[in-house]
Amino acid sequence: MKRRLPPLAELQAFELAAERLSFKEAAGLLHLTPSAISHQIRELETFLGVTLFHRLNRKLALTDAGNQYYAIVKDSLEQLRLGTDLLRGDPLTQRVVVSVAPFVGSELITPRLSEFAHSNPHIDLVILAEQAARDPGRGEINIGLRLGNGRWRGLHAEHLMQIDVIPVCAPRLLNECPPSQLLESGPLLHPALPTDAWARWYQARHQVRSKPLQGSVFDNYLGLITACEKGAGVALGMLPLIEPMLQSKRLVSLDHKPVPTGFGYYLVYPQGHRLSAAEQIAITWLKQVMMGHRASSVLPEDG
Known part of the structure; x- marks a missing residue:
């Protein structure tokens, strides 16, 4: 006997609400009312038997269970979208969004973007060069390059340099x-x-x-x-x-x-997230770009 699944509409509502941490924004994207989104999330929580959101004063926050389920739902819905595109004959270009600091984007990554596009025509690599670091856990980006100590809650951090x-x-x-x-x-x-x-x-x-x-x-x-x-x-x-x-x-x-x-500089993405093939290709290329500057030295000699 097949196990029951939640309704697709509830999963889509949860994905958008978790990405934006806002029932109002999710409602706008789905052309529903915020109360309808809230009701769908309540139904989903009842089905699962867990609380997915902390409902704070004027804002939302994912619970630990919510973070875990969001990674699963996001990946599953993305696979469903890709499979649907394949059957419909739609182009299978996959989009990977990377958040980087302006200097890294301008000086290191942008000069080599044409190289990536030539080698990977099926991947649409989007570079967001912004001072404020975006959180991959919120669904706005897939991958981030961050400067820090490597400790960010909810993120897997791979040390680059x-x-x-x-x-x-x-x-x-x-x-x-x-x-x-x-x-x-x-x-x-x-x-x-x-x-x-x-x-x-x-x-x-x-x-x-x-x-x-x-x-x-x-x-x-x-x-x-x-x-x-x-x-x-x-x-x-x-x-x-x-x-x-x-x-x-x-x-x-x-x-x-x-x-x-x-x-140090770290490559980050949500903990527990199963990387897609496109994300793995982008990560391998980003490592090559970032780590390619470690070997040379042009410092003056002592004295």
Whole structure:
């Protein structure tokens, strides 16, 4: 005897509500009322015998059971959609959405997108280069590239590289004065976070600065490095991400010894999610792009 399944309409309502954590938004997409969506979710919870959502004041949050069931429902409905497209003769182009920081998207991934498209014409790879990291667990994206310590609730995190920093500047600044003078009194460019990045570097390298550490602050790394490349000041370059810029002489390093940050870049996706073939192909390519910068070194020699 075949086991009973919940009605398809309830599963579709749950998928959208879980993606957006909003009955109202799910209702709009399905052309229903929020109360109808709420009723469908209640019916689904009764069928399953578990609570799928925490209904908080003016917002929703998935329970542990809800997170687990969302991964199953999303994958199952996607397989059903693909199978339906196949039988109908619709194009089987699969969409994979990746969230990355603006610098990574602009400098590392975008220059090689044509290579991916040529090798994988059946995959529509969408790169969202945004400062705010999107959560793969909410269904807006499939994969994320994140800078941090590798601990994000509900996400599987695969370590790609450790990040070190060195001071860098535009070549013309180095032509005007030596590295020691730039580090002692030159203009500094600061990331918004961490706020004490430069203080940590000076402490780690046991260097003294004659002028205060104040300087221009940038809320994203792409803006900071662009300003640095234009000659606005000295920045902390993240290795190995800036290796291509050092190799092409767009930037030059002012010190020979990278300083560890304690952070790394990670590839993330929801825990328990069974990767589709298209997602696996995208992940393999992203690893090649990100990790291809780890081998080379163009730092000045000591002394």
